[in-house]
Amino acid sequence: xxxxIGVGIVGYGxxxxxxxxxxxxxxxxxxxxxxxxxxxxxxxQAQSDYPGVAVxxxxxxxxxxxxxxxxxxxxxxxTHAELAVKAAEAGxxxxxxxVMCLTVSEADRMIRAARENKVLLSVFHNRRWxxxxxxxxxxxxxxxxxxxxxxxxxxxxYGPSRGWRAERSKMGGLLFDWGAHLVDQALLLQGELPVxxxxxxxxxRPEIDVETFARCELTFSDGALYLIEVCKIARIGKxxxxxxxxxxxxxxxGVDPQEPLLLSGKFxxxxxxxxxxxxxxxxxxxxxxxxxxxxxxxxxxxxxxxIADALTEGAELAVKPEEIRRVxxxxxxxxxxxxxxxxxxxxSDGTYD
Numbered sequence: 569x570x571x572x573i574g575v576g577i578v579g580y581g582x583x584x585x586x587x588x589x590x591x592x593x594x595x596x597x598x599x600x601x602x603x604x605x606x607x608x609x610x611x612x613q614a615q616s617d618y619p620g621v622a623v624x625x626x627x628x629x630x631x632x633x634x635x636x637x638x639x640x641x642x643x644x645x646x647t648h649a650e651l652a653v654k655a656a657e658a659g660x661x662x663x664x665x666x667v668m669c670l671t672v673s674e675a676d677r678m679i680r681a682a683r684e685n686k687v688l689l690s691v692f693h694n695r696r697w698x699x700x701x702x703x704x705x706x707x708x709x710x711x712x713x714x715x716x717x718x719x720x721x722x723x724x725x726y727g728p729s730r731g732w733r734a735e736r737s738k739m740g741g742l743l744f745d746w747g748a749h750l751v752d753q754a755l756l757l758q759g760e761l762p763v764x765x766x767x768x769x770x771x772x773r774p775e776i777d778v779e780t781f782a783r784c785e786l787t788f789s790d791g792a793l794y795l796i797e798v799c800k801i802a803r804i805g806k807x808x809x810x811x812x813x814x815x816x817x818x819x820x821x822g823v824d825p826q827e828p829l830l831l832s833g834k835f836x837x838x839x840x841x842x843x844x845x846x847x848x849x850x851x852x853x854x855x856x857x858x859x860x861x862x863x864x865x866x867x868x869x870x871x872x873x874x875i876a877d878a879l880t881e882g883a884e885l886a887v888k889p890e891e892i893r894r895v896x897x898x899x900x901x902x903x904x905x906x907x908x909x910x911x912x913x914x915x916s917d918g919t920y921d
Contacts, residue, residue, distance in 0.1 A: 574601035584642035649674035698824035699866035714815025722797035724805030816850025
């Protein structure tokens, strides 16, 4: 039997400990071999969580451990590019937490380093396997709504950003966090980059420089409009999804329930309650119908299962860095649009005017 692939996790906060480590530990072809964090408290926590794990203060120290073959980067957004390039140049495969990085130029450096050193590079876009998105994609691909004309998706909640996510220079802004997933899902559904975008933002917490509300409207080549919103001052929310097609419409409340299960340490099959099922009004064979669709079960384990397949069997990556470069292009363009108060035109290579 082949020895498990040694994984080193850089950063052991919320993302490193509660998301990546738990999912990696459930994939038998991986072994958590090392953790790098400057926090002595988190080093002790890692050793308690995974007895025998090696702990280090820096990535550079961890790279001296030859057991580490795959490096997972779960650190603040502004460090992703530098750390990913270092790991790739050391001949290690790399998974980067979302967002991939803050600029297209950084994404290009990361992709180039992976290619030149012949290592795998992927980005943790686990929400491609959210149950709500799997359901939406199935509905759209089945043609139940017809050609999409208007799509609205958002995350609404109340509470200030905390830690490094309250520092714009480190995290990029609200759209670079939850918004990165929503942009990725938009591009998957539309199958292309938007031709232009318009973004706006509000700053209502003077003690931090991260938005309290961010909005981005994407316009695609067929005229379809896709509105993405992330809000941190809403005590009452809106539907997570609202889609209008030429043939029908869909509304869906609630986000995927896998995250609270991970955070509670009780990860397992996560099911939407019936009241959260998507509601569709459409036309079938000339008859107007309304229906509720049971949510497709989400499966975040699919991400690391695919990484293991790629490393052991040569399988195609489910999340390719070139795809996520497009997400970064939209996010970078959105930041420019909001700052300058204008529409930004996007080119096919991800550059903007």
